[in-house]
Amino acid sequence: MLTNTIDDRGIARVTLDRPERHNAFDEALIAAITDAFQSLGKNPAVRAIILSGNGKSFCAGADIAWMRRAGGWTAAENRADALKLSDMLQTIDTCPKPVIALVHGNVAGGGVGLVACADMVVAIEGAQFRLSEVRLGLTPATISPFVVAKTGASHARRWFLTAEGFGATEAKAMNLVHETAPDAATADAIIANWLVHLAAAAPGAVADAKTLVADVAGRPIDKSLREITADRIAARRTSDEGREGLAAFFDKRKPEWNA
Structure with missing residues (x-):
């Protein structure tokens, strides 16, 4: 089945x-x-x-x-x-x-x-x-x-x-x-x-990106939506994946999820 x-x-x-x-x-x-x-x-x-x-x-x-x-x-x-x-x-x-x-x-x-x-x-x-x-x-x-x-x-x-x-x-x-x-x-x-x-993308970021599309689709671009998206990127920047991804970029190496 x-x-x-x-x-x-x-x-x-x-x-x-x-x-x-x-x-x-x-x-x-x-x-x-x-x-x-x-x-x-x-x-x-x-x-x-x-x-x-x-x-x-x-x-x-x-x-x-x-x-x-x-x-x-x-x-x-x-x-x-x-x-x-x-x-x-x-x-x-x-x-x-x-x-x-x-x-x-x-x-x-x-x-x-x-x-x-x-x-x-x-x-x-x-x-x-x-x-x-x-x-x-x-x-x-x-x-x-x-x-x-x-x-x-x-x-x-x-x-x-x-x-x-x-x-x-x-x-x-x-x-x-x-x-x-x-x-x-x-x-x-x-x-x-x-x-x-x-495979080159962070798994958690992929999941968040999928949710992001669902959350912003069809909504007016007003202050509320802009604040929500600002909160979302702020959370990503301070996440373990965000820190690792940026560190890998600056160190010119692959991040741990794609090593």
Whole structure:
């Protein structure tokens, strides 16, 4: 259902492993993903997390059998179930480790939500994205905060309403994807380059930078925001990492996290 490994560099790989179901979500997979990212986020040995899918698809969204069961649940039961999916996405979105999504094949519904929550995304050409909920009489409600934050309202208004499929090039144009690759080998090379840069960065600073983006995005540049950002850099300058990073720079040596 889900594989979770960490190599000696601290690179974790979380792989959706329901290839016979195109890695579609059900209750068990949602719980497993949530647990994996909670655990990896707290692990000081982890420097980055690569999220991918085994088989022909990255993630085809909701499992049909799961959706069929949900159709017979009460409103309260459906709400509780939806919150578990939302909690999973929030766990990925706020994970203190950099999250890299390697995307291929079909990416539908909640699979698009996963992509929206990743910090860096590379899609292999041929990947097909779709927010298909309205064709089923539903809406992409649970994933919408994450997708709209990533793509903006204008793109969401089109793709949420039409449920058209779109490819990797269109996904990049709307900022859902950062890079496209013609094949898996090229995608791996792109990720390897990102990992080199992440290894040169202080782990705590990376986590703070990720939170910083979330905290300042969409806010007016007023006195309150400027004071918050001044407090944040002051705290970083006096942190152990900040002191070590500046000392290493002046001493012309690598900092301890990249030695």
